[in-house]
Amino acid sequence: MLKRVAASAALVALVVAPANAEMRVAELGEVYESYNDCFAVTESGALAPDALVAKGWQRASMSDSKGKAIGDGPIIFGNPERAPIIMLSALEGDGVCVVIARIKNSKAFDQFKSAWGDQLPKPDKNGQITFFAEGRAVQMAPTGSKQKPSLRLVVGTRMESN
Secondary structure, eight states, X not given: OHHHHHHHHHHHHHHHHHHHTTOOBOOHHHHHHHHHHHXXXXXXXXXXXXXXXXXXXXXXXXXXXXXXXXXXXXXXXXXXXXXXXXXXXXXXXXXXXXXXXXXXXXXXXXXXXXXXXXXXXXXXXXXXXXXXXXXXXXXXXXXXXXXXXXXXXXXEOOOOOO
8 A cells, every 4th residue: 555655646746746836825724624635535445536526626627738628637626715636546446635735835844744743754765754544544745846845645545454
């Protein structure tokens, strides 16, 4: 599961990089609410996009530079009440729910992770923190650039306990 979360996070980083430049800055409360929405989507052990829709999220449609719809693009959801976006690795089955949010500055990442107190493991060499919460693998990472910092949260589907 941890390898799947890491692989999905890497793929999402590649897809979202250009879009991140256009995102508005999110308040940390919005990021935390969006993170909690990923827990609702992954609760059953399979991705449940309807849980996002029930919380006000809408699936984005993708189009090319000429406005033609692209059917097999990333699965992106936006919420008109919040700045972050959410991406899903699939529409069903196991997978990951990813929150991408532009943040005010790099200190905002430290403020966000302070919500866990000193309960989080140390970050890896890239600043990524991977842990388990409520039966799910979670990865938190600072992303973006110094000029446009962002935060990525990846939540895997619930894992069965033995």
